[in-house]
Amino acid sequence: MRVSAKADYAVRAVAELAASPDGPVKGERLADSQDIPLQFLEHILLDLKHSGIVRARRGAKGGYWLAKPADEVSIADVIRAVEGPIANVQSAPPESISYKGSARELQNVWIAVRASLRDVLESTSLADLVSGDLPANVRDLADDKDAWAPR
Amino acid sequence: MRVSAKADYAVRAVAELAASPDGPVKGERLADSQDIPLQFLEHILLDLKHSGIVRARRGAKGGYWLAKPADEVSIADVIRAVEGPIANVQSAPPESISYKGSARELQNVWIAVRASLRDVLESTSLADLVSGDLPANVRDLADDKDAWAPR
DNA sequence: TCATTCCTGATTTCTTTACTAAACACGTAG
DNA sequence: CTACGTGTTTAGTAAAGAAATCAGGAATGA
Numbered sequence: 237m238r239v240s241a242k243a244d245y246a247v248r249a250v251a252e253l254a255a256s257p258d259g260p261v262k263g264e265r266l267a268d269s270q271d272i273p274l275q276f277l278e279h280i281l282l283d284l285k286h287s288g289i290v291r292a293r294r295g296a297k298g299g300y301w302l303a304k305p306a307d308e309v310s311i312a313d314v315i316r317a318v319e320g321p322i323a324n325v326q327s328a329p330p331e332s333i334s335y336k337g338s339a340r341e342l343q344n345v346w347i348a349v350r351a352s353l354r355d356v357l358e359s360t361s362l363a364d365l366v367s368g369d370l371p372a373n374v375r376d377l378a379d380d381k382d383a384w385a386p387r
Numbered sequence: 388m389r390v391s392a393k394a395d396y397a398v399r400a401v402a403e404l405a406a407s408p409d410g411p412v413k414g415e416r417l418a419d420s421q422d423i424p425l426q427f428l429e430h431i432l433l434d435l436k437h438s439g440i441v442r443a444r445r446g447a448k449g450g451y452w453l454a455k456p457a458d459e460v461s462i463a464d465v466i467r468a469v470e471g472p473i474a475n476v477q478s479a480p481p482e483s484i485s486y487k488g489s490a491r492e493l494q495n496v497w498i499a500v501r502a503s504l505r506d507v508l509e510s511t512s513l514a515d516l517v518s519g520d521l522p523a524n525v526r527d528l529a530d531d532k533d534a535w536a537p538r
Numbered sequence: 539t540c541a542t543t544c545c546t547g548a549t550t551t552c553t554t555t556a557c558t559a560a561a562c563a564c565g566t567a568g
Numbered sequence: 569c570t571a572c573g574t575g576t577t578t579a580g581t582a583a584a585g586a587a588a589t590c591a592g593g594a595a596t597g598a
Contacts, residue, residue: 237390237466239476239497248490254491270487278590282545294544295571295596309498312538315388321538325390331535337420338406339399341412341519345511346390347535348521348528352503353388354538360496361521369490370499377499384482384498386473387463387505387556392556414575425558433576445575446565 245272246280246318246364247311250289254306254362259301260292280318287317306366312357322357323350393484395424395467397431398462398516401440405457405513411443411450426454431469457517473508506519 248270251260261279267274280302284290291303298308302309315322323346325333330346370378377383399421404412414432416423432451435441453460459479466473474497476484481497510522521529528534 237388237394237470237473237475239474239500239587241483244476246495247493251488251489251493258503260543264544271487273588274530275590278544279588281545285545291598292544293543295598296542297597298595300544311413312507316443316501316538319388322446323390323563324388326392327389329427329537331537336401336422338517339421340466341426341516341521342395342402343518344521344529345507345525347524348507349390349504351528351534352434353500354494354534356496356499356503365492366489368586370492370495374496374499377502378495382500383502386480386482387467391554424557426559429575432559443575444565445563445573447567447573448595449565449574451575 240319242318243268244276246314248285249270249277250284250302250309250314250362251365253290253300253302254309254366256301257306260297262299264318266300280378282313283318287313289313289317302362305363307361307363309362310358311360311362312354313363315357319354323353325329336341391470393427393431394466394470396421396428397435399445400428401425401435401453401460401465401513402433402516404441404451404453405517409450410459411448411452413450417451425435434463438464440464440468453513456514458512458514460513462511462513462516463505463507465513465517466508499533 249266250270251255253265263278268279285292288303290300325346335342356374360374364370400417403417414429422460439454441451443451468501476497486493507525511525515521
């Protein structure tokens with residue numbers, strides 16, 4: 237139930253791209269501005285390119301840019317591109333698992349977990365993230381004081 | 388963003404305990420009824436004991452039982468006992484991270500992610516799980532047809 | 539051509555996961 | 569009071585994954 241460094245880096249990098257709409261941004265500048273190791277970041281950007289979120293050009297004046305408008309890319313898209321499916325249980329999607337005995341209802345709980353993650357991550361676009369104008373459901377969750385308390 | 392085998396096993400084991408309110412249940416029976424490797428399960432039960440969710444007695448007629456009523460133990464409690472905090476980012480709690488530049492709002496997103504996970508996992512008790520009578524908010528999420536579709 | 543920049547696979551280091559083995563400690567029955 | 573059936577604890581390990589790093593190749597523009 238944790239967010240990996242890779243996913244965190246990926247979201248930060250594309251946020252930086254979303255905030256730089258004019259022309260390509262060099263990997264090095266992305267790495268600098270978000271404190272991400274350059275070579276690791278380049279692998280991540282390659283993943284993002286393969287899944288069509290980012291485009292790139294080499295050579296002088298080269299760099300990376302978003303392949304789509306920032307309001308058409310969700311955070312969920314970015315995480316899936318680098319980590320695969322969200323909210324797997326034991327590396328299998330929750331709808332494919334079946335439990336027996338007293339744990340029979342557990343599948344519904346994992347499905348609900350995944351649905352609630354999707355509610356947040358699919359509704360938030362890169363444009364929302366960069367503008368600070370988060371969707372109402374996300375803002376409501378984050379504004380709750382309890383949400384900031386550790387456990 | 389995945390649920391580990393350890394967490395899955397832990398929840399299933401305590402569900403089995405919640406369904407057996409009379410006297411101790413042997414580790415072997417838990418392992419059998421839920422298809423969990425016995426020795427691994429005993430490690431898990433030890434974690435659960437240390438955090439006060441389970442109690443145990445050795446010797447003939449020994450076994451494990453819930454330390455508290457099943458409606459006072461949430462799935463979140465069980466997961467925290469074996470995995471530590473829910474929804475950490477890069478092994479740190481989201482409220483302790485600070486982002487710069489275009490990623491500044493990302494902290495709010497991770498806080499919202501954690502809050503939505505808590506909404507599901509803290510509201511569901513072992514009693515709910517065993518009876519199949521999940522809380523309304525969880526049931527609503529799981530009943531949505533989209534929730535069962537892979538992505 | 540040449541500097542610049544992305545592209546890619548191999549390798550490394552470290553941690554976690556998932557599990558096994560075996561000695562040890564304790565409680566109950568006989 | 570002893571033996572046996574339990575749980576407790578320590579130790580260890582193979583395999584996978586996470587997080588980088590290294591070293592070079594391939595495209596682009598000047």
